[in-house]
Amino acid sequence: MSTVALETTPTLPEVHYLNADYGWRSWLFTTDHKRIAWLYLISITFMFAIGGLSATLMRLNLIEPSGLLFEPASYNKLFTAHGLVMIFFFLTQSIPTVLGNFLIPIMIGARDVAFPKLNLLSWYIYVLGATIFVLSLLTGGVDTGWTLYTPLSTTYANTNVLSATVGIFIAGFSSILTGLNFIVTIHKMRAPGMTWFRLPLFIWSMYATSVIFVLAMPVIAITLALIALERVWHVGIFDPGLGGDPILFQHLFWFFGHPEVYILILPSMGVISELVAAGCRKRIFGYSFVAFSSVSIAAISFMVWGHHMFLTGQSVYAGLVFSALSFAVAIPSAVKIFNWTATMHKGSVSYDAPMLYAIGFIGLFTIGGLTGLFLASMGTDVHLHDTYFVVAHFHYVMVGGAIMGYLGGLHLWWPKMTGRLYPEAWARFACLLVFVGFNLTFGPQFILGYVGMPRRYAVYPAEFQVLNVLSSAGASILAVGYVIPLIYFIWSALKGPIAGPNPWGAKGLEWTIASPPPTHNFERTPIVTEEAYAYGPEEAHVG
Amino acid sequence: MSAEAHGATLVAEQFDDFEQQKHADTFGMWIFLATEVLFFGGLFCGYSLYRNLYFEAFTAGSHLLKIEYGAFYTLLLICSSLTMALGVRASMLRRPTSLTVYLILTWIMGAAFVYIKLRYEWYGDYLEGLVPGLNFAPHGESLEIINRFHATLPHVGLFFIFYFCMTGVHALHMVVGVGLLTTLLIFTRQGKVTGGNYNWVEIVGLYWHFVDIVWIFLFPLLYLIGGRY
């Protein structure tokens, strides 16, 4: 076996992007992609707290079949807030704006993104949208469910639908501009020698995600505008009494909504490739297959939206096409899982937190993805639609998948971002808590869905109580698992041991520069001559 | 000032050279136009559905629009795209005076479009009681036309919602375009454009042509349904 050179006494560089300039102006008017990543990190953590608090209150309420704490009117606002915040203000941004912003220029050998000022503007737009949205929550909230179905949201709801949709509309433009920025950056700013097939797989995933950003988000923008129009002027676009079609809304919404969930998972899959490569010190098995799978997932994701609408009275034949394509989109995801597993074979598997999060992802995403097949298949979807089975499925992929990837990535690149190490023992413990808590929260929900408990219910029949209590117990463990990293990351930023440029002995341009990096990333533009994850000469070539 | 006059260009620090910056800026505008296609796309999708369901109402509504205005706008925008393209050429040939003339012509036509639409066409629609949500109550000749096509009043209202939405969003984009032209005119006066940043004119040109093309689709879809007797 060959070895990497690990530094024994690392030191902090004298000048780096964090101390190159001081004062609030240097942060709020920065165009450095790395500082913008921190601006996003702080904002989205705040939004995560709001979304997490709503979830905590929901699970507390569901301990009692008749509702422990809230009347249905309030409970309905909680689950709507939870969904809207987590999707539009946390998950959509999480990996792209924090890890993507920080890493994309560095990983491709560039000094910054293509449009740094646009990047900062994206953050301000996000903050404006989030502020308006939070104000709409504080002044009464919304109770339509995150899917805003008509005619409930346009004609019958008496809550802050208008201000909430304005907030989301604005925040959506932040994502569009970020996606545009990343596409141009990846196309035009790669260092000499950095061909497409030498790119880290995280870049492939972020590229695919960015394409979905620019094509899907405008559709939700116009759809939200139509809701606002309808709400203010009652003109009948979605009102059957005036000739409108409420199902038109669902087509428009899910045409965005389905690609949106791939916006949420593709970046995480990209992170997992990096975690597994670094955690096994091995080239990702089947690199080009994993790269192409990201692109095909993005492409097919635009053609499956009708699988959310099998029961709306949509044409059965259209449904068959949507169902078939939904099965097709599962295949590239399966290919990734198999390739990551194969990478671990004869690797050098680390037990550090990033690799543990990756292992957790591989298992949980497998379950989440396979339970998606129950819903892609029309026959079984009839009984499971709008039950807790669906809730369990999407939390397995969103939390067991996307959030595990986000946390794993934060841990892997924390030393690069701050120059310091987090406490490994606490990180492993928190990862274990998250894994156990997560499964206890959402595992029972598969059963709840099968036995018929509908989603978005504030009260439920007594025979479902035990499963609900198990789920709520799991949620309390999960919550602790999320709070612990918050504490030790803050500690680490202030007092953690110095990391050095490459504490993991990993491959990738980001590990060749100092931790924290200088403002312009590279002293000299790198010339790339080797493949991604070039840990060593290819020895065991099979097949 | 003299540096620009001699053709020196400003390359932002994230770029290696002017070529890379030019390609990135132009590519960025193309991607932005792709997002705009999807943005308008939602409205076209809703329009297609309701036109299919309520063809009589859409035909009636279309006959209530003032086709003379629509045709005039089409002429105006096509001419403005011509002057814009000539402006791009002038900037590439380093001719600031020609560029200024063409930009001003384009500006005038764009501003005229917005002004005439709001002051005359839309105000006229308002006076005739054709604005859903505000005062939708067609009467007199408008009502005769609706009855002639056996259209249902709420469905004609749907037509008008899409009419105002689609042309309204388009008009907003025209206003933004006029703003971009204003900025270009200022930069031209400051000598920042013909020096070497001619791709800014090309990029605004791309945007302008796109907004023009959207109108080319809107005109027949809204104003020309069912022909004219």
Next chain:
Amino acid sequence: MHLFPIRPPEASTLAPQWDHLFYFLTLLTVFFSTLIFALVFYFAIKYRRRQKDEVPPQNEGNLILELGWTIIPSIICVFIFGWSSQLFMRSQRPPAASTEIFVVGKQWMWKVQHPEGPREINQLHVPVGVPIKLTMTSEDVIHDFGIPAFRIKKDVVPGIYSTEWFTATATGEYHLFCDQYCGMGHSHMAGTVVVMKPEDYERWLTSQMNVKPMAAEGERLFGQLGCNTCHPGQGKNAGPSLQGLFGSQVKLQNGQTLAADEGFIRQAILGPQAVAGYPALMPTFQGQLNEEEVLELVAYIKSLGPPAERKTKP
């Protein structure tokens, strides 16, 4: 008694078929999840990093493996798609001789109308062993009429009729849930489906006092609203006869030909389109009738005979 239920009752002809596919998918999920978990844990232990700075031998990939784990899951998916689509089609096509019951959903209750007359709120009495077809609409927002024990649900959408069907196989009481979020009272919009032996059901029907069959109520409305002045009428302003209309094909003035099903009749009452050969004079009754009254008119028109008896316009 179990600590918690792990399975809903199997109380319809569809339920065991549905459960078989569900169990297959569950086994598939358990198998592949276990496989992946086992491999991952095995590799994580067997190939754990022993020296802090070690780098393992590298390998690129394996085309056979890649093709294998792409093609085999694809074949499995095609198999599931075929099985499931067949199950779905079967679940959507009611037998021809189904008994019809009508449902109107509104915030936040279910109003059930039996054609013989009895009405229920949040309850549905049905006989066992008989195919039942539910024709449903909403008066306000989108709801969903879901019966877990029968493994069925269908969105109930304002402005259109949606249908679902079942044949109950076991007497008893089963949950009825609203399965599409519809506002404040969504979780209270639940009820009970009561499956009875046929003779008990008959007895229940006749025990509901002072109710007229839906078609009779529809006939009363037909006269009260003046429909009979034009259908059929006299002279050049006459509308088409409605005898034998239900189930026939209708040619509209704009050239379209539509089937005269329940949805067509509803639309003709609330937003009529001109029929070929007749003057476009029919007014709309939008706002004058609620959905239950529309269903009664539909029931009356259905009772006016099948298409074979339809007379042509002289």
